[in-house]
Amino acid sequence: MTLTTKCLQYSGNSQEKCVAAYGFTIQGDQHFQVGPGPQGQLLSGTLEPGEFKAIEDLVTALLPALARSEGSENCVPYTQGEANEQLLLSHQGRELTILHTAETTYCFQTPTLNEAESFQQTIRRLALKYYPLPFPDECLDTAQSLEALYPQLYACTSDHDCSFLDKNYVPIPLEQTQYITTDACTVMKPLVVANPILMAPIRGQLLETRRKALEICGARVIRLNCSETLGFYTNQARPVCLNNTCQVNPS
Numbered sequence: 001m002t003l004t005t006k007c008l009q010y011s012g013n014s015q016e017k018c019v020a021a022y023g024f025t026i027q028g029d030q031h032f033q034v035g036p037g038p039q040g041q042l043l044s045g046t047l048e049p050g051e052f053k054a055i056e057d058l059v060t061a062l063l064p065a066l067a068r069s070e071g072s073e074n075c076v077p078y079t080q081g082e083a084n085e086q087l088l089l090s091h092q093g094r095e096l097t098i099l100h101t102a103e104t105t106y107c108f109q110t111p112t113l114n115e116a117e118s119f120q121q122t123i124r125r126l127a128l129k130y131y132p133l134p135f136p137d138e139c140l141d142t143a144q145s146l147e148a149l150y151p152q153l154y155a156c157t158s159d160h161d162c163s164f165l166d167k168n169y170v171p172i173p174l175e176q177t178q179y180i181t182t183d184a185c186t187v188m189k190p191l192v193v194a195n196p197i198l199m200a201p202i203r204g205q206l207l208e209t210r211r212k213a214l215e216i217c218g219a220r221v222i223r224l225n226c227s228e229t230l231g232f233y234t235n236q237a238r239p240v241c242l243n244n245t246c247q248v249n250p251s
Helices: 048-069 114-130 138-147 196-221
Strands: 002-007 024-026 031-034 041-047 074-077 084-093 092-102 103-107 179-185 231-232 239-242 245-248
Touching: 002 114, 031 114, 048 084, 048 114, 074 114, 084 114, 092 114, 103 114, 138 196
Parallel strands: none
Antiparallel strands: 002 024, 002 084, 024 031, 031 041, 074 103, 084 092, 092 103, 179 231, 239 245
16 A cells, blocks of 8 residues: 655655655555655665554455445545645555545545545554655665665674674774674664674775765764664674674574
8 A cells, every 4th residue: 555645835846855755655564665765765664563453454344345446436625635645555466546635636436535534544644653754865865875885794604704893893802892882873773793804895985984974964863763872792792603694692
């Protein structure tokens, strides 16, 4: 199920401050997706079980009626919104339009207007909760470009290939005890363990990409929903190679 919106108060392509402007999709496995943005930007996450059940119940109850009324819609005058919206439901390879609004018209294919509004209000509440603004966001894009460098640095064949890293991506000797921050309440996930041999050639790139992200994000680098930082001392765990991937010893 996908909600897309065009906010009327934003002209042209300036929709980055409009909820669901680039699509807010709820998938059948309880996940949601934001985007894609103009450059293919995507964000994803998971709904709470109760949130997903509310959507699932609406779809289950109305799917037979929607299938019968496909292509047949009713329209009523509409003056309540500041956005043009479209709500689509994909099912078994078919795409059904549950509702769409224009500046003065509200059209729906559900059996009643109340059912269409219930769909709209339920998914809009979720979009307001999970769709970040602004989107696309240069701050988040740059943070993601930093994290995209990480996977190539985890490859290993033994524990000896892996090392903890300090905040400047310098390997920490096993005999030293330092505090490792695993969550600094920033939009960027710290790189705390890697294969130093693989990391050395791109250490400069890591530092520059992080510097750029900090510059672009400014105060917004701190996540608003984070209340405390997390971490551990290196004498409490060891870097290990599991499934050819460097990671913190899970035990």
